Amino acid sequence: MRKVVDVLAGYYVAPRETLELLLSAIIARGHVLFNDPPGLGKTTLAKILAKALGLNFRRIQFTPDMLPSDVIGVNVWRPHExxxxxxxxxVFTNILLADEINRAPPxxxxxxxxxxxxxxxxxxGVTYKLEEPFIVLATQNPVEFRGVYPLxxxxxxxxxxxxxxxxxxxxEEAEILRRRISWRGDDPSIYVKPVTNREEIIQWxxxxxxxxxxxxIIQYIVRIAQALRTHPLNAYGPSPRGSIALMKISRALALLDGRNYVAPDDVKKAAVAALAHRIAPKxxxxxxxxxxxxxxxxIPY
Structure with a gap:
């Protein structure tokens, strides 16, 4: 798994902790939301990740006139048959990049x-199973940008x-420019070679x-969630789903670090990414x- 992070770091300039959280979310079977202005390379990162993992990749560019059938598919009548x-x-892929998801209507x-x-x-009325793994990497523009719908x-x-x-x-920006010169193009994913495959990822x-x-550790997670729910400056706190998410990403971070047990530092490392979008401070x-x-x-212990 460390090889995947190394590949990402070799092509995308970002704090290593961010890349570790991204990979940890993948192996925890979780979806990831990127909240950033345009132009920071989120689409490039998603393409590099998919190629490094050896997974199928599709991209949807969300627009205000997009229909649900544009995402999941549609039944077409074949009169001759x-x-x-x-x-x-x-949506029928392994890694789906939902680009600018908050430009689409609810x-x-x-x-x-x-x-x-x-x-x-x-x-x-017909249900179609998606192939494992299925991960959504969604990007959204901050709500102050024009033409966006809050999720x-x-x-x-x-x-x-x-x-x-x-x-x-x-x-970091100077390093981005140096790498762009060496790539001789805007898409570095063409140089990325898979370092794992679908079967190994499912095993992870x-x-x-x-x-x-x-x-x-369980009580530590509970205390964090309870403190957020009762904080006087918070309108509402994370649900139990948020506590579960924090535990899942903490377990994945532990595995990425080569351990078979969760440490308090795993929880602290994951807490902001797992909980911040589930609360509403005043x-x-x-x-x-x-x-x-x-x-x-x-902190326990």
């Missing part, structure tokens, strides 16, 4: 919900983590479920509120 034929949509956004949660889609809480809750790459530092997903979580950045609660919550 006297039957309907189901034409599969781009009805189209909702078309992804069943696929994300159940790994299946239903069209005209509903139900859909936000389906994302295991939310990541924000942010603008690069001067040194099974290993994550075997990572040991001590009772003290003011300020939700990530800062999660960090405040982490600093005040006693």
């Amino acid at each position: 006297g039957r309907f034929e189901f034409i599969r949509g781009p 009805k189209t956004q909702a078309a992804l919900l069943e696929a994300m949660e159940e790994r299946q889609v239903t069209v005209d 509903p809480e139900a859909e936000l809750d389906r994302f295991l983590i939310q990541l924000s790459v942010g603008y690069p530092s001067p040194g 997903m099974q290993y994550v479920e075997a990572v040991y979580v001590d009772e003290a 003011e300020g950045d939700p990530r800062d509120l999660v960090r405040e609660v982490l600093n005040k919550t006693p």
